[in-house]
Amino acid sequence: MFFFKEALRGLRRSTAPALAAMLTVLITALVLGVFIPIVQATMGAASDVRDRVVVDIYVAEGASPAERESAQRAIERTANVRSVEFISKDEALARAREKNPRAFREGSELLGSNPLPASFRIVPDDPTKVGQVVDRLAPKGPEGAREPQLTAIDEVRYREEDTQQILSVTGLVTVVTGGLALLLVVASVALIANTIRLSIFARRREVEVMRLVGATNWFIRWPFMIEGVIVGFTGVALAVVLLTAAKESVLEPLSDRWAFLAAPDTIAYPLLVGLLVLAGVAVSAAGSGLTLRRFLKV
Amino acid sequence: MPVVELEGVTKAYDGGVVGLQRASVSIGRGEFVFLVGPTGCGKSTCIRLLLKELEPSEGEVRIAGKPLSKIPRKRVPMLRRNVGTVFQDYKLLPNRTVYDNVAYSLEVIGEGRDQIRRKVPDILRLVGLSTKLHAYPDQLSGGEQQRVSIARAFVNHPPLLLADEPTGNLDPETSIGIMQLIYRINRTGTTVVVATHDKEMVDKMRRRVVELREGRIVRDQESGLYRPDESTTEFAIRLRGELGIGAEGHPN
Structure with a gap:
């Protein structure tokens, strides 16, 4: 409870960096939220084609x-x-x-x-x-x-030539989309971690003082990590709200016409949301914790 | 048993700068010691060694008989809870009120809320800040900020208080108030080590003086002066000062 109050105090007193971190989380979650189903659909389509062998x-x-x-x-x-x-x-x-x-x-x-x-x-x-x-x-x-x-x-x-072609094309599609997805995830993690680093870096003097009066490392770390969780969670939550709105208003009417959009293989929406929330919170908290480690030495 | 002991302590920084060279000193319970010398003589190195912020390159530092080298990294916060610290730049938490700054050092040791509510106003009354409980550090004067930092250092009643240039940023008038406060803390039985180059203060207080020069202890004298041989001019300046406003410290 004490740590939670401390975290809220931290957020209140350094709104700008917290807001920047939250925005970063929001944007990356939004991009990932759009991109993951696309990758999934592409991969699903590729494997559908492969099943025709x-x-x-x-x-x-x-x-x-x-x-x-x-x-x-x-x-x-x-x-x-x-x-x-x-x-x-x-x-x-x-x-x-x-x-x-x-x-x-x-x-x-x-x-x-x-x-x-x-x-x-x-x-x-x-x-x-x-x-x-x-x-x-x-x-x-x-x-x-x-x-x-x-x-x-x-x-x-068996249609040897067709089969070879199907295999090489779908293989390429899978590798390329998979690679892009991986790159995007790595970039998102790096971006969020970096923003959080900056916001904590601005407060390293505070950490120094806390150590000086005899605060243990976890005593210092908890509020920062809770802050990270709050920032990550609000960022992802906002992104989910936007994604849901977009899904309801844009995607649903179109999916009647485009089978691709209604592809049955794409990730279930609640699962996608859950994954995004989990990832956003975990990355933010871990980012805070790891950045602090540098200032907590000695 | 001495509270603070340095035994043949050498501290060489990376790049060959020597902070302290084979320094040995022993400070007993309840003593008030001035650590004096020009900038870069090793005063701050000394203070930081006592907080285990630095490790000595050679020799041993003991607090209450316990060698600091034997304290594992995890236990360092426990050491710091038993050593109050006051710095030239106050080192207050900028996003907390005066009350919360002092309360933080009680929260750190897991003190209950009722205890905190009782102790914090008490100690702030002692340092003369009972009207500024809810001000933020940037709304206070330098002297007031230093009083907050003294309150924070002393609220757990640690057996040892270290002060690194506590009056370095303050005008003489305010400095007297601060020194008076530290002296008062010393009178409760707390061992006090003050690193300073505030000559006038040292000369007036007539306490034990340990002088450092280029990392070596060159003098250790009971109730000494900043410089052992006071010139007549210096003597005159001191006398004038004592006959002026500074003789009786102000309560605030």
Whole structure:
């Protein structure tokens, strides 16, 4: 209680530096609050695209249901396979028809039978390992052609070029946005810590006097750290108010039109707010504590 | 047991400047000692060593028989609570009132609120500032600020009071009041060490004088003068001063 009163006194008597520190916290929290969901959405979009990397395994035309089932089990057991989906001939036709109704309405009648093979669609647990999955199921033969391991399998296919492109582009997007986010966080921490440093530096004589009358280091430190917490908290709180207002008034009406803004992968808003508050308070308090350490020596 | 003991203490600063050289002195309980000498002779070094703000390069500093080198860093605040300090620049907390400045040194030792409410006005009455409890330091004169700092130094009744040029920034009239206050504190049994180059004051008080010159103790004399050999001119100046306004110190 005493420390809290001391902290309030400190804030009252040095309003300008406290205000500067609070403003710094506010602005960085605002920037981070906008940037974190953007990074998240970008990363989410990238990983959505990556999930489209699949392997199709066509079942041989003459394979019996028993053979097919044992093939499915074998595929499921293969390393790096996340999921296997069986697509029967009828389903394949139905899907093809959906994609291209005209061609298939006429085509199937023309052919008299369903030309599409049954297949397994495999999603690898890690898109970059798709090549390995394919190699395991159908290793390359001596002539370079792939030879399926299982008799029930006619052919193993994945769009190698597309896959490579997806992987390299999404990889780049992830690295770049991740790097930017990291830079921004580092810059924010440095900025807040520096502002707090300055405000405490202006009061180092005060600290000197406190030491002289026999105050222990924690006795001196607590009020400063509580001050830091108050400054950090008000800064972030104001930023959250602004962010919420912006979210309600600008983002919500737009999200109907732009799927990106309503991306389901972005961080939950309460969690984002919680994170910002925690970070703002922690950085401010730690900044105060660490800066003081210099004046508390001897 | 002496309250303050320096035994062969040398303090060399970084860069080769010597603050104190093989100084040995022993100050007993209840003594009033002047540390005199020109600027840079080692007076302040001495005071700072006694507060463990500095560590001696050689020798040992003891307070109440306890070597300061044996006090761990964590216990230094405990030492400082038992040593009152008064400085030339007052060292008050600028964002606190007179009352809160004095109360702070009681809050530091965890004194209860009732005790603080009782002791602070008492001590401020003793130093003659009972009407300025809620003034801030920058609203006070130099003499008044120094009185606050003396009140703060003495409010816990420490056994030892150190004063580094307590009258350095004050006019002679105000200085007398301050010295009178310090003297009064000494009379309660507190050991007092005053570093000063206020010659007139030293000569008038006729107390023990330890003279430092370039870091060495060159004289240690009971009831001495600022300079051992007072010239006739100096004598005359002193006499005139004593016959003038300064002879009887003012209560305020």
